[in-house]
Amino acid sequence: MTSSTRPPVLERFLRYAVLDTESDRDSTTAPSSEKQLRLAELLVEELLALGVEDARIGKGGVVYGSLPATPGCEATPAIGFIAHMDTSPDAPGANVSPQIVRYEGGDVLLNEAQGIVFEAERFPEIRKYAGEDVVFTDGTTLLGADDKAGIAAIVEMVARLQADPSIPHAKICVGFTPDEEVARGTENFDIEMFGARYAYTFDGGEVGGLEYENFNGGTAWVTSTGVGVHPGSAKGKMVNSLRFLAKYIDRLPPEMSPECTSGHEGFVHPNHVEGSVVSSTVRILIRDHDRALYEAKKALLVRIADEINAEFPQAKLDVRIKDSYENMLAYIERTPKVLDVVREAYRRAGLEPVEEPIRGGTDGARLSARGLPTPNVFTGGLNFHGVYECLPVKSLEKACDVALELARLSAEVTSLE
Structure with missing residues (x-):
């Protein structure tokens, strides 16, 4: 796959992935590592260039921005899209060198000089993506699909809405958080300033996954x-x-x-x-x-x-x-409409949602507990937090498709009751 044939959402992801945004568990600052602000500043620049006039960095490094509702949708509930900028401190996050491989089955040599191999026997899920382009690491760092794939899907969704004014939608609220990986992602998240009535984090794993219950952690x-x-x-x-x-x-x-x-x-x-x-x-x-x-x-x-x-x-x-956080299920169940909407978005994108519990936490858990119901949508990545992390390109494109369908459906949501 050449740069000229790469889908725009992949180009965005690759641009974000090479930035070191590793968070720091031992820090008391917000964000926990100043280098996360490099990505925050880049995202504000890109959003402003896309016509998101109120794009800005808020307290603690949280990025906010919004698109006004299209004519006739001003009274519909505002919808939010959220992803996190930091990468896990469990694996090196500096000098990320993504490589796109047409996966044909079997093992993948990630790094010839160091003899690092992605073994299909150890990570058998990869076999489902035979014949597809997959983004791998060079075996020495994580990839950052968790959660820069989510950011790429959301920003590309904004770009598509701006390129096609005929798509009706409610007010679109975008938020990118620092420090999710160290359980501080919503520490400075201002729900009132964000402006959404309901939201979705794009921070899940394989294509089709939909999550609305998580660990108490x-x-x-x-x-x-x-x-x-x-x-x-x-x-x-x-x-x-x-x-x-x-x-x-x-x-x-x-x-x-x-x-x-x-x-x-x-x-x-x-x-x-x-x-x-x-x-x-x-x-x-x-x-x-x-x-x-x-x-x-x-x-x-x-x-x-x-x-x-x-x-x-x-x-x-x-x-x-x-x-750190509690199970969001009890809070999501109070507004089942948010699940009806996202399930329909999956189906319109050609997917049947695979509903499963999160074996971890998410910004959506804390936000749901604070009154903003926020289920979690897949990004397409596999093997997060390690050097064998990878991202099938078609899965990333599908995440973007779901985001766009959620935006379309927001025009039809008259109430969350």
């Missing part, structure tokens, strides 16, 4: 405090915090790990450890669709610490837990 930090003494004279004196932290991690039920769960099953996931003899900490993600089971997992983490503290008096384990 939180994070635990378990800290082990020890006593440091020179190892040459440590007998009976040293308390190695790392050893007791290792005991704690070892007692986490293996059947509750992400590797052993699927569907609606929750998990506890230790994903970062740092420290020394004197003090060490493990960060643990807590997830479950069921609120009671989520609370039980939180209680389990505290109970394991209490048991080790009682069993080993020299151990000093402390658990701190912070809730």
